[in-house]
Amino acid sequence: MTNPEAVREDLRGRVAALLAEHDPAATDPVTFHRARFDAGLAWVYYPQGVGGLGVDRELQPFVDALFEQAGAPGNNPELNGIGLGMAAPTILAYGTPEQRLRYLRPLWAGEEIWCQLFSEPGAGSDLAAVSTRAVRDGDDWIVNGQKVWTSVAHKAQRAILVARTDPNRSKHAGLSYFVCDMTDPGVDVRPLRQITGEAEFNEVFLTDVRIPDANRLGQEGEGWRVANTTLNNERVSIGGRPVPRESGLLGAVTRTWRNNADKHTPELHDRLLRLWVDAEAARLAGTRLRQRVAGGQPGPETSALKLSFARINQQLSGFEVELLGEEGLRYDDWTMVRPDRVDFAGREAGYRYLRAKGNSIEGGTSEIMRNIVAERVLGLPSEARGDKDIAWKDLIR
Amino acid sequence: MSEDILLLDTDVETALRAAVRSLLTERCDPAAVLTAYAGDRSLTRALWKPITTELGLAGLLIPENRGGAGGSAREAAVVLEELGRYAAPVPFLTSSVIAATVLLAGDSELIGQLATGECTAALLAPFSAATVEQIPTLTKDADGRLSGRVTSVAGALESDVLLAAVQTPAGTEVHALATAAVTAEPVVSLDMTRPLADITVDSAPGRVVVEAGAGLPALRVGLAIGAALLASEQAGIAAWCLDTTVAYLKVRRQFGRVVGGFQALKHRLADLYVELESARATARYAAGAIAAGDPDAAVATAVAAAYCGDIAVHAAEEAVQLHGGIGMTWEYPVHLYLKRAKADQIGLGSPAYHRSVLAGLIDLPLGRK
Ligand SMILES: Cc1cc2nc3c(=O)[nH]c(=O)nc-3n(C[C@H](O)[C@H](O)[C@H](O)COP(=O)(O)OP(=O)(O)OC[C@H]3O[C@@H](n4cnc5c(N)ncnc54)[C@H](O)[C@@H]3O)c2cc1C
Numbered sequence: 052m053t054n055p056e057a058v059r060e061d062l063r064g065r066v067a068a069l070l071a072e073h074d075p076a077a078t079d080p081v082t083f084h085r086a087r088f089d090a091g092l093a094w095v096y097y098p099q100g101v102g103g104l105g106v107d108r109e110l111q112p113f114v115d116a117l118f119e120q121a122g123a124p125g126n127n128p129e130l131n132g133i134g135l136g137m138a139a140p141t142i143l144a145y146g147t148p149e150q151r152l153r154y155l156r157p158l159w160a161g162e163e164i165w166c167q168l169f170s171e172p173g174a175g176s177d178l179a180a181v182s183t184r185a186v187r188d189g190d191d192w193i194v195n196g197q198k199v200w201t202s203v204a205h206k207a208q209r210a211i212l213v214a215r216t217d218p219n220r221s222k223h224a225g226l227s228y229f230v231c232d233m234t235d236p237g238v239d240v241r242p243l244r245q246i247t248g249e250a251e252f253n254e255v256f257l258t259d260v261r262i263p264d265a266n267r268l269g270q271e272g273e274g275w276r277v278a279n280t281t282l283n284n285e286r287v288s289i290g291g292r293p294v295p296r297e298s299g300l301l302g303a304v305t306r307t308w309r310n311n312a313d314k315h316t317p318e319l320h321d322r323l324l325r326l327w328v329d330a331e332a333a334r335l336a337g338t339r340l341r342q343r344v345a346g347g348q349p350g351p352e353t354s355a356l357k358l359s360f361a362r363i364n365q366q367l368s369g370f371e372v373e374l375l376g377e378e379g380l381r382y383d384d385w386t387m388v389r390p391d392r393v394d395f396a397g398r399e400a401g402y403r404y405l406r407a408k409g410n411s412i413e414g415g416t417s418e419i420m421r422n423i424v425a426e427r428v429l430g431l432p433s434e435a436r437g438d439k440d441i442a443w444k445d446l447i448r
Numbered sequence: 449m450s451e452d453i454l455l456l457d458t459d460v461e462t463a464l465r466a467a468v469r470s471l472l473t474e475r476c477d478p479a480a481v482l483t484a485y486a487g488d489r490s491l492t493r494a495l496w497k498p499i500t501t502e503l504g505l506a507g508l509l510i511p512e513n514r515g516g517a518g519g520s521a522r523e524a525a526v527v528l529e530e531l532g533r534y535a536a537p538v539p540f541l542t543s544s545v546i547a548a549t550v551l552l553a554g555d556s557e558l559i560g561q562l563a564t565g566e567c568t569a570a571l572l573a574p575f576s577a578a579t580v581e582q583i584p585t586l587t588k589d590a591d592g593r594l595s596g597r598v599t600s601v602a603g604a605l606e607s608d609v610l611l612a613a614v615q616t617p618a619g620t621e622v623h624a625l626a627t628a629a630v631t632a633e634p635v636v637s638l639d640m641t642r643p644l645a646d647i648t649v650d651s652a653p654g655r656v657v658v659e660a661g662a663g664l665p666a667l668r669v670g671l672a673i674g675a676a677l678l679a680s681e682q683a684g685i686a687a688w689c690l691d692t693t694v695a696y697l698k699v700r701r702q703f704g705r706v707v708g709g710f711q712a713l714k715h716r717l718a719d720l721y722v723e724l725e726s727a728r729a730t731a732r733y734a735a736g737a738i739a740a741g742d743p744d745a746a747v748a749t750a751v752a753a754a755y756c757g758d759i760a761v762h763a764a765e766e767a768v769q770l771h772g773g774i775g776m777t778w779e780y781p782v783h784l785y786l787k788r789a790k791a792d793q794i795g796l797g798s799p800a801y802h803r804s805v806l807a808g809l810i811d812l813p814l815g816r817k
């Protein structure tokens with residue numbers, strides 16, 4: 052079926068059939084989402100059998116909108132962003148048929164929340180430097196190490212984990228990629244309070260965590276390649292989602308502008324309009340990029356989206372605090388809580404300002420994004436690297 | 449705002465782009481473009497002829513039933529992007545886009561002549577004009593002869609016909625007058641690849657090509673489509689600047705290494721890439737919205753014009769800087785692009801002007817409504 056209208060018609064029919072069988076108002080969310088997954092209407096661009104129908108990626112918003120109009124329940128996308136945005140595409144790309152079946156359905160249905168055990172105190176931007184060790188023990192791996200900045204670890208049942216399986220090889224070559232069970236007794240999650248006062252992320256201590264070899268994604272030693280699939284998808288899920296015009300932080304700022312006419316000055320007005328234009332330009336660049344990669348895997352160009360998203364969010368949120376003047380001097384709540392998600396919409400301007408600072412750090416810093424664009428998109432030479440061909444165990448750390 | 453507007457080239461557009469590019473690669477060498485600064489305008493004639501006859505682009509926006517190619521704003525945008533890439537000194541924007549659009553509101557035979565390239569036209573307005581209020585009107589005497597003066601007119605030197613706004617009791621008419629019947633003084637222009645002229649009209653005969661009732665809207669649409677599509681030219685300028693700078697920094701060595709490997713420069717180029725991708729997206733969206741008759745076209749135009757004007761200048765300024773001394777030389781083409789970019793930033797309304805238009809369209813007023 053290549054005619055786009057015919058594909059849409061077909062999708063519309065499938066959605067209607069599912070809704071007829073499962074009244075969204077009367078069905079519990081998990082049951083509803085399992086049925087949606089089984090009907091191939093979860094992520095329609097995935098293959099059949101794992102929640103999709105193998106159609107064009109650009110059709111996903113169309114299907115999502117049909118379900119939304121019908122009042123279908125949400126599947127925890129705010130809480131399970133790492134699962135939906137990063138773990139799932141990685142499992143799809145590298146998982147065995149059994150792994151796809153085991154993980155994707157409960158992930159989609161919001162039954163299992165995922166977190167990402169990548170960063171470590173000694174491995175941030177230089178992610179390939181991780182020192183968390185996984186040592187083979189029969190059919191299992193025994194994992195020891197410490198992870199940091201782990202968002203939603205306190206809510207998660209599962210994690211994607213990068214660990215070192217061969218310290219004798221160079222740092223990129225000795226890594227493997229696992230699915231870790233966060234309920235394992237060796238997993239200790241401790242809140243890490245952040246700039247906003249709350250603790251959205253955590254430290255995670257892994258002590259003799261036992262992971263069956265069947266939970267390895269990709270080949271042993273291939274962890275870096277697998278992790279790159281995750282990271283590319285992370286950039287998309289941070290900066291590349293289709294968004295309506297004037298949504299997100301721009302929406303917050305324009306609302307504040309419209310409700311505070313007494314605070315307007317010509318100088319602020321011009322800055323507001325520049326920000327509006329920048330945000331719209333970035334939004335359209337995202338649309339264009341999605342049209343270009345429709346169906347395919349996202350490439351290094353997505354780093355460009357994450358760069359603009361971070362810059363614009365920070366400028367917008369800083370602008371909003373200034374616009375508010377006296378009110379901008381106040382903060383809504385410094386209580387240490389462990390939230391489920393980033394609450395840009397539910398909190399006030401000061402929170403947005405502080406939390407947006409993370410947008411140029413999480414998922415790879417803006418400096419690293421610029422390196423990726425310069426080297427992998429523009430083809431400029433990479434930095435001289437002294438650590439490339441040295442066994443990891445011999446590196447100075 | 450329509451998500452369905454394609455921001456990439458269709459197959460037809462890809463072919464069109466390739467055709468324009470191959471013609472320009474062959475015949476629009478930067479060294480030849482440079483001669484415009486010495487007042488030599490032979491390249492304009494040498495390029496414009498094949499563009500109109502071989503590629504048939506003069507009447508791109510004119511419907512087939514009026515003798516044109518029946519193309520849309522999308523295709524014109526592709527042409528302008530390529531023209532921008534080569535800083536090509538041809539009157540496509542002024543004649544085929546702006547003048548043609550104004551003429552479409554009337555039923556003069558001039559449209560047919562414009563479509564075939566037999567005749568080239570320009571709007572008698574300063575290149576900086578963004579609104580119809582900024583288009584000077586000529587006076588008409590009892591014999592119907594026109595008089596007045598308009599400065600900084602783009603496209604006039606390569607035109608056969610000028611389209612003038614003429615105030616009458618019934619409203620604003622658009623008249624065509626022969627360029628040969630006016631005095632056109634060439635101006636030493638910041639951008640000699642689109643040189644300006646000061647026009648003095650002294651009792652010249654004109655003929656009405658758009659009637660009084662339709663004159664103002666026709667002029668308004670002409671300026672709007674000009675601003676929307678100029679954004680594509682600006683994206684093309686920025687693309688050339690980035691591509692050329694990246695290529696240069698991949699070979700230029702200092703301190704024993706290729707300077708493009710220095711992170712400080714890589715980061716600036718990465719930022720330019722981000723801006724360029726956004727510029728292309730806004731320019732294509734504006735062209736697509738116009739082509740589709742989408743109600744979002746006005747917002748799309750304001751965004752594209754506000755964004756691309758500044759980005760092209762930024763790209764050209766970075767290109768000069770990152771080329772070092774060679775970027776300052778007359779022989780190296782980057783200055784052609786800086787001059788074109790800076791003039792384009794003012795052409796058809798500055799980014800600040802387009803932002804102020806946008807404020808009204810998106811309900812973000814200054815002060816109380
Ligand atoms: C809100 C938030 C949530 C997060 N959630 C998670 C999560 O769920 N799971 C997870 O695994 N991680 C998470 N992270 C971690 C995040 O991925 C890292 O913080 C990030 O990759 C940067 O690493 P770092 O903090 O160690 O900084 P460093 O790598 O130490 O960087 C310090 C500074 O040096 C710069 N720098 C480093 N290398 C270079 C270079 N080559 N060139 C130029 N500049 C360079 C950086 O840009 C930065 O400015 C989260 C971070 C934040 C802020």
